Amino acid sequence: MPHNLGIRVASSRLASTFDESCSWGSTPDGGMNRLSLNNDDKRVREWLIEQCKQLGCSVKVDQMGNIFAIRPGKNNSIPPIGMGSHLDTQPAGGKYDGIVGVLSALEVLRTLHDNQVETYAPVALIDWTNEEGARFPPAMLSSGVWGGAFTLEHGHSRSDASGNTVKSELERIGFLGDVPCSYEANPLSAHFEIHIEQGPALEAENLRIGVVTGVQAMNWYNIVLRGREQHCGTTPMNMRADTLLCAAKMIQSINQQSLALPGARASVAVINSSPQSINTLSGRVQFNIGARASSDALLATLDVNLEKACKEVVEDSVRLDESIMGKSGEGGVKMEVWEKIWECPKTVFDERAVSMVRESAREVEGGRFKDMVSGAGHDSVYTARKVPTAMIFIRCKAGISHNPAEFSKQEDIDAGANVLLGALLRYDDYLKEKTAA
Structure with missing residues (x-):
């Protein structure tokens, strides 16, 4: 039986974190314009690192600017369990796409810290660079370098409409890290990601949570x-x-x-x-x-x-x-x-990791959830090439995304964060049992 399954995230703190982090890149219509590696992205990255350091995390930045904030566990000889998504947005995006995944992961770290939970494995919050691909095509660029889909040279040489390259902009904002951007040099034990559904299916069935089994x-x-x-x-x-x-x-x-x-x-x-x-x-x-x-x-x-x-x-x-x-x-x-x-190609997520999301969703939502295949690409597509991966969808209003009207209720965000917390603890117990066997 996983430990500490009764603990829950702090809803009011999670809500205020959204308000604080979305002050960088907010637009008058209530949306977000925080393109990858622009000045607002620099500021929110610096803010995120400071929040994680306050929780006792060590922070690594790799050669593609991916941020790994690691909370130590009892056995730090094994790779951390990752919770990742992205903070960059579309030019006329909303406050939830990707952002909900990073901020929920931050709230999970805070909840573990508040409850003095010592996990067996270390735990990592990850902000993947340039998931949207809006400024530097293609999408999921930096998780793709980490997952071996693209070379570092390819990633660094991608340019925006003004001719600025990823490497030059990483240097400009101070996030060209020296940690190699690869699974082999910087491994994870697993990867979990929360994301808004970006579609209407959950709302149509009055469900908060989708258990994502793969990506088309x-x-x-x-x-x-x-x-x-x-x-x-x-x-x-x-x-x-x-x-x-x-x-x-x-x-x-x-x-x-x-x-x-x-x-x-x-x-x-x-x-x-x-x-x-x-x-x-x-x-x-x-x-x-x-x-x-x-x-x-x-x-x-x-x-x-x-x-x-x-x-x-x-x-x-x-x-x-x-x-x-x-x-x-x-x-x-x-x-x-x-x-x-x-x-x-089509991605099929790891059945064990998916089953742990299901178990957590069953505990949090009383069985009111559905299995889903994602129609959109996410960083988990590339982590799935290297490590057991699973995703959690939360309901979003009318399925609207990449639009300032993008919206998820706080109760849905809370549910997703609690499902993430439960899945993480279950996977941590699995690693403990596996190591002992």
Whole structure:
């Protein structure tokens, strides 16, 4: 029987911690704009480290800026049990995405400290750098380096729209650590993560807690189209190599392809065109596709269908242009780039770690929870490559996320933090029994 299962987090303290930490990056509409490695991210990182040191934690910062605040246990020869998520947000994000995971982990450390609980294994709070990928694509970048999905050189060289690299910004804000960013050099025994659901399923069933068993498969693509800059007022409608129009047709086809495959999703949420002039047809368009599916096989089918459908749109543009302009014409809109810039196979979380989340949810919520597969990627995707991993979802209003209206009730946040606390203690007892055996 796990020790200290009756202890609970302090709700009022957890609520005030949200108010305090979200003062860095808050926006007038109640949301958050705390892009990875900006000045507000620097300030909240410094605040987090100070809070953890007050609890007797030692703090390590690795070469990707990941923060590991470690509370010692009885047997410090074994790697710590990790509780991790992220503090960076989308440009027009909310106060809960990722943040709830780090602050709940902080409250778990405080609760252990208040109750003078000595765990068998050390326990680590982790703030993973650049989970969102909003400033430095791709998403989950630094947990990906730690988990071996990306090299350190790849991680350091990612740049934002202004050309600033991850490495240069880590140096600027003072978080380019010297601890190697890898599981082998800086291991964990397990990884647990709380996150808002970012969907409506829990609210629809009036449940606070979801036990996450895995994450669906995901691919990101970069597409660049090249047409002709032409005068909008003087060029006849039937004599245009209209790059934006071609992109619009492709986006519509992308939507149709995903609708045709149950369990698949594909979206275009980023599009850039040039020149930016109301009086000139764009000659160049760049956009990204985010594709997801319930299985690797289904995503592979979607991959083929998306590329085929988009190339057909381009070919139709070329045929139409040549029928009007002749073979001497420029041949309509061309696809200069079709590249897969990120791929993440389906993740299945460790059954033992998941079962401990279930047991904790049963204790905290009286069995009112559901097993779920995450539709979004999280840092736990990459920790699962190296260590037993599980996730906890909490209910969020209307499933809204990446939006200032993002909201979770305090009672739901409390429930998630208590489930995390129980799962952590159960895994700690498992490690103790395993070591003794």
